Amino acid sequence: MTSVQRPTDELVQSLVSGLRPVPRAAVALRLALGATAGAAISVVLLISIVGMRPDLGVVVNSVRFWSKASYMIVTAGISLLVAARLARPGSSTNILWLLPIPLLIYLPAATFELVRTTPADRMALVLGHGWQLCTWLVLALSIPIYAGLWWAFQSFAPTRMEATGAVTGLCASAIAGVIYCLHCPTDTAVFALVWYTLAFAVAAIVGRRFGPRLLHW
Structure with a gap:
């Protein structure tokens, strides 16, 4: 028993002897780098496809x-x-409770807009200008960002694959939403809460479905 255990211990020791602790910020920095690279491509796509809104300076x-x-x-x-x-192996999903916070904070602004608007004008408040393209363009712009995040995850070892895929999709679409704000002609909270949030939900669902295949290690 001892003769078998000794080579095993030596093998394990040789495998871990060259390992160095990863800096706590390394994961976030690599994710930020991938997201930034993807976002740069998305900005170029936005300018090429629809351009900036003409009144952006105002x-x-x-x-x-x-x-x-x-x-x-x-x-x-x-x-x-x-x-x-x-992104870390064995991570808990307890942190997912943070994700609805932006929606819950923004919801009162949309509610206030609806209360102040007459029933006859509420549909116009929801549709705004460009509602037909908003969700789809946000999703399209999220693709390069998701690719950047996918590149980052190649160095990680996530174990909660479905949750990781959903959050990665949400993150990519939210960054794409920031970029689309440079073109979107409607600034009402109701419009944003409906069409941007729809893009977030679709991206999260798609990420949850395909994330385990794309983010595996």
Whole structure:
């Protein structure tokens, strides 16, 4: 028994002797690098396909624009944080409770808009301008970002594959939503809550479905 155990212990020791602890920020930094590279491509695609909104220089000074953009930014930041946690082997899914926070924070703004609007005008508030393309363009712009996140995950070892895939899809679409704000002509909270959130949900569902195949290690 001792003669068998000794070679085994020596083998294990030789396998781990060259390992060095990974810096705690390494995962987040690699994810950020992949997301940034993908986002740069998405910006180029946005400019090539639909261009920037002509009044961008004016609306960047408005509360509504930044309220909408903040919804995307906070969603992207939280989902990136959760993705970084899930990238580690044996990670818990308890952190998923953070994901609805941006939606819950933004919901009162949309409710306030609906209350202030007459019933006859509420549908116009929901549809805004460009509702037909909003969700689809956000999803299209999320593809290069998802590719960047996929590149990052090649160095990780996630074990909660479905949850990781869903969060990665959500993160990619939220970053794409930030980029699409540079073109989107409608800044109402109701519009953003409906069409952008729809893109987030679709991306998360697709990520959950195909993530285990793409993010495996």
